[in-house]
Amino acid sequence: QITLKESGPTLVKPTQTLTLTCTFSGFSLSTSGVGVGWIRQPPGKALEWLAVIYWDDDKRYSPSLKSRLTITKDTSKNQVVLTMTNMDPVDTATYYCAHRFCDTSGYYRYAFDIWGQGTMVTVSS
Amino acid sequence: QSALTQPASVSGSPGQSITISCTGTSSDVGGYNYVSWYQQHPDKAPKLMIYDVSKRPSGVSNRFSGSKSGNTASLTISGLQAEDEADYFCCSYGSSNHVVFGGGTKLTVL
Numbered sequence: 001q002i003t004l005k006e007s008g009p010t011l012v013k014p015t016q017t018l019t020l021t022c023t024f025s026g027f028s029l030s031t032s033g034v035g036v037g038w039i040r041q042p043p044g045k046a047l048e049w050l051a052v053i054y055w056d057d058d059k060r061y062s063p064s065l066k067s068r069l070t071i072t073k074d075t076s077k078n079q080v081v082l083t084m085t086n087m088d089p090v091d092t093a094t095y096y097c098a099h100r101f102c103d104t105s106g107y108y109r110y111a112f113d114i115w116g117q118g119t120m121v122t123v124s125s
Numbered sequence: 126q127s128a129l130t131q132p133a134s135v136s137g138s139p140g141q142s143i144t145i146s147c148t149g150t151s152s153d154v155g156g157y158n159y160v161s162w163y164q165q166h167p168d169k170a171p172k173l174m175i176y177d178v179s180k181r182p183s184g185v186s187n188r189f190s191g192s193k194s195g196n197t198a199s200l201t202i203s204g205l206q207a208e209d210e211a212d213y214f215c216c217s218y219g220s221s222n223h224v225v226f227g228g229g230t231k232l233t234v235l
Binding site: 037039045046047048049052058060062063096101103104109110111112113115116117118 | 128157159161163165170171172173176177180182183214216218221222223224225226227228229
C-alpha cells in the first residue's frame with residue numbers, strides 16, 4: 001500500500017524559505033520510472049504543479065517558479081524535500097506531494113495516483 | 126506555460142450526462158496523449174479518474190470517460206450521480222517535461 005504524508009511549518013513569514021518534507025512508504029524512489037511530485041492549491045483555487053523528481057534524480061520545475069524551488073530526494077529515508085525561497089502571502093496554499101502513477105502493465109505514466117493529505121501553509125507576518 | 130482552460134462550472138441532473146472541456150495548446154494537450162483528470166471533493170485530496178486521455182485506473186467507474194480533439198480534451202460523466210458532485214481538474218504533460226493543470230470545474234448535480 002502506497003502512502004505519502006507532507007510535513008512542515010504551518011506558518012511562515014514573508015521572505016522566509018519554506019521547507020516541506022514528503023515521507024512515503026510502499027515504493028522506492030530508486031525503482032526505475034518512479035517519480036514524486038509537488039502540487040499546491042490556494043484556498044478555493046486551482047491546483048498548481050510545482051515540481052517533480054524521478055528515480056534517476058532528474059528534476060523538473062514549474063517555469064514560473066523555477067528560480068525559487070529546489071526538490072531533492074533521500075532514498076534511504078523514503079523522503080522528498082521541497083524548498084521554496086522568498087515566500088509571499090500569495091504562496092498561501094495547501095501543498096500536496098503525490099506518487100507517479102504506474103499502470104497495470106507496469107508502465108509509469110504522466111499522472112499522479114496517490115496523493116498525501118496535504119499540508120496547509122500560511123504566509124503572514 | 127499558462128493554465129489549461131476549463132469552464133468554471135457545469136451542472137446536470139441525476140442520470141444525465143455532462144462533458145467538461147479542457148483547452149490547451151499544441152505544446153501540451155494537443156502535442157501529447159498525456160491528459161489526466163482529477164476529481165476533488167471538498168477538503169479532500171484529488172483522485173485520479175482518467176490518464177493518457179481516455180484510460181481509467183483500476184477501480185474508477187466506467188461512467189467516466191475521456192477524449193481529445195486537437196488542443197481540447199474532454200471528460201464525460203454519464204449516468205450522473207449525487208456523489209459525482211465535486212471539482213474536476215484536467216492536467217497535461219507539456220514540452221520540456223513540465224506539467225500543467227486546468228483552472229478547475231465545479232460540477233453540481235441538481
